[in-house]
Amino acid sequence: MTKVQASEDKDYVQSLVRGLEVIRTFSRYKPRMTLTEVAEQTGMTRATARRFLLTLVREEYAETDGKYFALRPKVLDLGFAYLSSLPIWEVAQPIMRDVVNALHESCSLAVLDGLDIVYVARVPTERVMTIGLSIGSRLPAYCSSMGRTLLAGLPPAELAAYYDRVKIERRTERTVANMVALKDAIETSRRQGWTLVDQELEMGLRSIAAPVKNRRSEVLAALNVSTHEGRTSIETIKTRFLPVLLDAAQRISAALPQ
Amino acid sequence: MTKVQASEDKDYVQSLVRGLEVIRTFSRYKPRMTLTEVAEQTGMTRATARRFLLTLVREEYAETDGKYFALRPKVLDLGFAYLSSLPIWEVAQPIMRDVVNALHESCSLAVLDGLDIVYVARVPTERVMTIGLSIGSRLPAYCSSMGRTLLAGLPPAELAAYYDRVKIERRTERTVANMVALKDAIETSRRQGWTLVDQELEMGLRSIAAPVKNRRSEVLAALNVSTHEGRTSIETIKTRFLPVLLDAAQRISAALPQ
Secondary structure, rough: OOOOHHHHHOOOOHHHHHHHHHHHHHHOOOEEHHHHHOOOOOOOOOHHHHHHHHHHHHHEEEOOOEEEEOOOHHHHHHHHHHHOOOHHHHHHHHHHHHHHEEEEEOOOEEEEEEOOOEEEEEEEEOOOOOOOOOOEEEEEEHHHHHHHHHHHHOOOHHHHHHHHHOOOOOOOOOOOOOOHHHHHHHHHHHOOOOOEEEEEOOOOOEEEEEEEEEEOOOOEEEEEEEEOOOOOOOHHHHHHHHHHHHHHHHHHHHHHOO | OOOHHHHHOOOOOOOHHHHHHHHHHOOOOOOOOOHHHHHHHHOOOHHHHHHHHHHHHHHOOOOOOOOOOOOHHHHHHHHHHHHHHHHHHHHHHHHHHHHHHHHHOOOOEEEEEEEEEEEEEEEOOOOOOOOOOOOEEEHHHOOOOHHHHHHHHHOOOHHHHHHOOOOOOOOOOOOOHHHHHHHHHHHHHHHHOOEEEEEOOOOOOOEEEEEOOOOOOOOOEEEEEEEEOOOOOOOHHHHHHHHHHHHHHHHHHHOOOO
């Protein structure tokens, strides 16, 4: 649907969509912006951007010193509404902690959103001394272990729609090179019930993922453990990590509220 | 400002505010709602709630099976915009991990938002086997160590405004009983440069906090370590935890981008 069609539809609240765009415009690289900058970033007129910014300020989602605008912590309530609406969250965290205790590697949980995976939980290992932003982070699905696990769990029509839209970009020399290789890899994931991705996202990074399913065997999320190639061989991942991961994914699946 | 005044103001985009209310209506207790339920929860007409919900669905912030509506992970992008706009985030995490490694207790970072503190980062210790939702969680400022630290850092006019609005509720038998006691406690925090709160939020819970400041000595955030009364005496908190905490808060302050 194009913007023009959308704005003609009486059920479409354009002000909401544009206001959300204003929120999303703020980032690590642009934490504070003037009215002019927000207008430029969003393609709005200054007058329109001003109305949205002042509304966000009045509702305490943003603040201003008269010149610069910045977001306020109330914005977290919006993402918090999503996270706290996931029944998987509370169930998964203690089980993920068990995985980290057993393997001394970070354990993450992600869901699929369009072409990306989005992290919804992460338990870091103490080994990792720097952590980037985790919850809410996005990665392309095709070259991550959780992504392939989630794609393998899609109904055929949705997977076909994904294949139509995805564009493969080789992130490392090991990234799947084309659609044939990707389809093969996803077929393998489905058949095996787990996915090992070796340095396709980033050189040095290895990870293994398994699906979390509901009682109807629909894949709700993917659980993974990631490690470094210099620390853990493929063999160790398969013999030591995989059983722990499969057990944890199954425990989370079984513990989900019905 | 009342709703009526607000809606009459031409700079106020009511559709944005109501749309954000719709997002916030979803929660752990109401992860999936019908149109009727959303209308009831938000006090909107069904027709209005429907327009907002369909807009959120079309923009992929929500999904529906025709009857129930639920949020989608794209909502996390909104909170992510805020978190990633905080320069403190990346600087603080590795230092917080050092604190956890040294003390084997969880370390958190929070900012003030109105009457509440809001968690913006948390590094759990392995000891804690169940973790609730952390980032985005809110607690009343008056009875938490990070809250009192942040209040002690407010300019006098803002602190006076806080005192006008706050309502003290005794969460435990140890919670400050009245405004005189609260003002005393905050004065002590300011004088000491740290805050110890002993079971005022919840029986058994002890925590100690210190301010993170920018170069102009403005308090940007509070850093804390929390423990259990059965595990750690007040004496141990003061002699062993406090130096580690103060050192970490100072390192974060010093490392902040200018």
